[in-house]
């Protein structure tokens with residue numbers, strides 16, 4: 851089982867003088883939820899927004915690959931045993 855990556859995104863970084871949520875609140879929440887934190891400004895730099903999504907997607911793909919590799923590594927012999935059991939029956943007598 852793998853966790854989906856989560857990122858808390860604070861938009862309108864350029865309007866920091868009119869801030870309504872304190873920086874510590876955001877940081878606290880990310881620690882509590884163990885997620886990423888990114889401050890962006892859609893008005894100033896839309897590439898930052900694209901970057902957040904790119905990073906999240908990359909992390910999902912990496913996690914998925916790692917999960918599959920682990921499953922193959924640890925599930926290999928078990929799958930082989932299952933295959934043998936299916937082919938010859940579970941309660942076969944040893945010779």
Ligand SMILES: Nc1nc2c(ncn2[C@@H]2O[C@H](COP(=O)(O)OP(=O)(O)OP(=O)(O)O)[C@@H](O)[C@H]2O)c(=O)[nH]1
Nearest residue numbers: 860861862863864865866890891892893894895896
């Ligand atoms: N200065 C600034 N304005 C922004 C930014 N992002 C969005 N806005 C403006 O905020 C207003 C609301 O944007 P929407 O995309 O409608 O967002 P919303 O979630 O529906 O509304 P809000 O809760 O007000 O953000 C629009 O006038 C946007 O142009 C930003 O990063 N900086």
